[in-house]
Amino acid sequence: MSKKYAIGVDYGTESGRAVLVDLSDGAEVADHVTPYPHNVIDERLPYSDIELKHDWALQHPGDYIEVLRRSVPAVMKASGVDPRDVIGLGIDFTACTMLPVDAEGRPLCLNPELRDDPHSWVKLWKHHAAQEEASRINEIAKEREEAFLPRYGGKISSEWMIAKVWQILNEAPHIYDKTDQFMEAADWVVSQMTGTYLRNSCTAGYKAIWHKRDGYPSDVFFKALDPRLENLTRTKLRGEVVPLGTKAGELTPEMASLMGLRPGIAIAVGNVDAHAAVPGVGVVTPGKLVMAMGTSICHMLLGTEEREVEGMCGVVEDGIIPGYLGYEAGQSAVGDIFAWYVEQGVPAYVKEAAEAEGVNVHEWLERRASAYKPGETGLLALDWWNGNRSVLVDTDLTGLLVGCTLLTKPEEIYRALLEATAFGTRKIVDAFHHSGVEVNELYACGGLPQKNKLLMQIYADVTNREIKIADSKQTPALGAAMFGAVAAGSAQGGYDTIVEAASRMARVREETYKPIPANVAVYEKLYEEYNRLHDYFGRGGNDVMKRLKAIKEASR
Ligand SMILES: Nc1ncnc2c1ncn2[C@@H]1O[C@H](COP(=O)(O)OP(=O)(O)O)[C@@H](O)[C@H]1O
Ligand SMILES: O=C(CO)[C@@H](O)[C@@H](O)COP(=O)(O)O
Helix, strand or coil, X not given: CCCCEEEEEEECCCEEEEEEEECCCCCEEEEEEEECCCCCECCECCCCCCECCCCCCEECHHHHHHHHHHHHHHHHHHHCCXXXXXXXXXXXXXXXXXXXXXXXXXXXXXXCCCCCCXXXXXXXXXXXXCHHXXXXXXXXXXXXXXXXXXXXXXXXXXXXXXXHHHHHHHHCHHHHHHCCEXXXXXXXXXXXXXXXXXXXXXXXHHHCCCECCCECCCHHHHHHHCHHHCXXXXXXXXXXXXXXXXXXXXXXXXHHHHHCCCCCCEEECCEEHHHHHHHHCCCCCCCEEEEEECCCEEEEEEECCCCCCCCCCEEEECCCCCCCEEEEEEECCCHHHHHHHHHHHCCHHHHHHHHHHCCCHHHHHXXXXXXXXXXCCCCEEECCECEECCCCCECCCCCEEECCCCCCCHHHHHHHHHHHHHHHHHHHHHHHHHCCCCCCEEEEECHHHHHCHHHHHHHHHHHCCCEEEECCCCHHHHHHHHHHHHHHCHHHCCCCCHHHHHHHHCCEEEEEECCCHHHHHHHHHHHHHHHHHHHHHHCCCCCHHHHHHHHHHHCC
16 A cells, blocks of 8 residues: 555644645655735734734634645645545644634625624634633632633633633624624634534633533523623534544545645544644653743643643643543743844844844844853843733733843843743643642643754753653644544544554654753742742732733723
C-alpha cells in the first residue's frame, strides 16, 4: 500500500498554516502559512470607518477559508503527494473564537445589512470587552453555588462563549435575534468543509461550560443571568456535542476542488490549538505540562482526578486525551508582550543596529539580554499587558515595570519582560502542583521555543524544571493531522486512537533546557518579589490598574 498522509490546519491569532504529515512517522512533508488578509481587527471595521471600542478583537471569517484555499493546495504542490493518498484532515483553532451565523450557516458579518455592526463579526479569543458580563456570570454562579464553577477555577472568563454571547445580547439585541446559532470558529470551518453542524467537546467543555454528564448549565441559571437567555443552549447553542477524533463528515466536492483534495476524505471535528498540541508533542499521560508558547501561552496537563485549582481555565473530562481529565491554564499575552515592546518601546537606534547586523529586533535584544545574569538588571515586571488569565482571571489588570533608572537599557527591559512571563508560568505550575495535580516535566511547543533560547533557559531556571522541546515546528497542526488520521481510521490507513497516532507520529528534540542551580537560587528571590507585586496589584491590595482603566474609559 502506498504511504498515507493527513493534513493538519492550525488557525492561530494572525495566520493559519497547513501541514502535510506522513502518517507512518509523523514527518512533516510540507507546510504553508497564510497570514489572515484582515489580521486581527481591533481598530476599525472592514468596509467602513466604524471605530471599535477598547478591548475589542475581531476577525474576518473569509480569512479562514482563504487559508484552506491557499495553504492546502500549496502543501500539496510542494510535496508532490497524490491527493488519493491524503486520507484525512483535522483543524485546530484559537478559542473561544466565536461567530453568529444565520440559518444557512452564513456569518452575519457577510450580510451587507449587518456588517456595519461590530457584533456581527467573529469575536476573537482575545476580545476582552465582555468583562462586565463575565463578572455578572461569576457573581450569579457563585450566589447559586453552581457546581460548574469550581471546574473553571472559580471564574468564567470574558474570553469565553457565554460572556461573549451575552455581550451581543446586551449591546446588539437585533444581532442576537438574527443569529440562528453562535458557533465556535473551529466548528464553523469544519461545517464549511463537510456541510455538517457539530460541536466539538473540547471547545464546548472548556469555553461554553458544557460537561460530559451534566451538559450545559441549567435553563434556570441562564434565566437568572437574563430571562432572554433562558433557552440559549437549546436554541442558539444547539447541536450535538461530539468527542475529539470523531469524524465530522466528508469533504464536500465543492471544498475539495477549492482545496485541491479528493472529495469524501474524513474531516475530524475541530479542536483547540493548545489541546491539539498535547498529542502533537507525544504527551498522553499525566505529570507532563505542555506549554503552547506563542502570542499567549496555554498550559495543558492530564490528571486522573478532578481537583480544584485556583484560576485554571478549566478541567474537562476527555478534553484533551480520552480517559483523562484535561486541565488547562494560561497567560493571555506572552509573545504579544515582546511584540508590543519591539514595536512600541525600543528606541530607533536598536532598530538600526539590528538591521545593520542583519537580525530582527527580538534577536538583537535577546543577544544582548543574554549577557546579563539573573537579577542584574534590577528590574521586575508583572506580565499583565493583556490582563491575567491564570491564576487571577482578571482582564482588567495591566502591565507593570519596576526598577527603572536613567541607566536602564532596552535589552534589560526586554529581559525583564521575558522573566515576567516565566514568573507567570511558575505561578501556574505552583497552582497545579499545590492542588495535587502533579507537574514533573515541562514540554514546550509553539513558535517561541524555536525563536528564543534565552527565554527557554529562563523558564527552566524560574520553574526549576527540565523543559523538553517539540521536534515539530507546527505541533498543534501535527496534533490536528493526528486527529484527522483518527477520523479516517485504520481501515483507511489512519489510526483508531489518538494514543496510537501519538506513539507513531510525535517526537521531542534531544536538546532540552535544564535548570542552572545558581540561576534558580536568584530567581527564587525574584519570584518572591513577583509574588508580592502579584498579590498587591492583583488581589485588591491596590486596585490602581482598574482605577486607571476607569479614568481612561471616562475620558475617551
Ligand atoms: N525572537 C523572538 N523572541 C521572542 N518572541 C518572539 C520572537 N520572534 C517573534 N516573537 C513573538 O512570537 C509571537 C508569535 O508566536 P507564534 O507561535 O509564531 O504565533 P501564534 O501564537 O499566533 O501561533 C509573536 O507574539 C512575536 O512577538
Ligand atoms: O485560549 C486558547 C486556548 O484555550 C488559545 O486559543 C489562545 O490563547 C490563542 O493561542 P495562540 O497564542 O494564538 O497560540
